[in-house]
Amino acid sequence: MKRTLKQPVSRARQAGMSLLEIIIVIVLIGAVLTLVGSRVLGGADRGKANLAKTQIQTLAGKVENFQLDTGRLPTKLDELATQPGGSSGWLGPYAKPAEFNDPWGHPIEYRAPGEGRPFDLISLGKDGQPGGDSYNADIRYE
Numbered sequence: 001m002k003r004t005l006k007q008p009v010s011r012a013r014q015a016g017m018s019l020l021e022i023i024i025v026i027v028l029i030g031a032v033l034t035l036v037g038s039r040v041l042g043g044a045d046r047g048k049a050n051l052a053k054t055q056i057q058t059l060a061g062k063v064e065n066f067q068l069d070t071g072r073l074p075t076k077l078d079e080l081a082t083q084p085g086g087s088s089g090w091l092g093p094y095a096k097p098a099e100f101n102d103p104w105g106h107p108i109e110y111r112a113p114g115e116g117r118p119f120d121l122i123s124l125g126k127d128g129q130p131g132g133d134s135y136n137a138d139i140r141y142e
Contacts, residue, residue: 045126045135048103052123052139055102060121060141062094063110073112073119102139104128 017025062080067073070089074080079087080095102108102123114120121141125132132138 048126049135049139051103052125055099056108056121056123056139056141059095059099059108060119062099063119063121066090066092066094067118074110075112077108077110 059077063074063077066080069091070087072087074084077095077100078097081093081097081100083090083092100108104123104126106124106128109122109124110119111122112119119141123139124130125136125138127136129136130138
């Protein structure tokens with residue numbers, strides 16, 4: 001019986017990946033990272049917009065509590081944190097000064113009287129400018 005030792009494939013061909021295979025893997029990894037990165041970054045802006053809506057609603061409740069206690073609306077948001085002079089019935093502080101900024105760090109606008117309501121609270125969105133769309137749109141108390 002005669003035995004022959006044949007190597008089915010040369011060892012040089014099995015030694016590693018070709019340059020083409022490496023390029024394909026790098027391109028696929030890049031595509032996956034791009035997709036994941038856009039989802040994560042877009043999610044942060046969406047989360048901040050939802051947080052701003054909630055923050056506006058909460059701050060509106062604090063303004064209404066101030067009004068119930070003092071019988072008047074505050075002239076500025078700072079009156080929610082520190083007692084204004086000559087104000088009876090103030091049971092605050094109703095809010096912390098850090099609550100007067102939206103999630104993007106821009107001050108929340110307070111107007112009394114508001115447009116068609118006793119007061120307005122407005123976050124100017126991500127860009128901090130009036131108007132805009134998507135995450136740059138104004139967020140108003142309704």
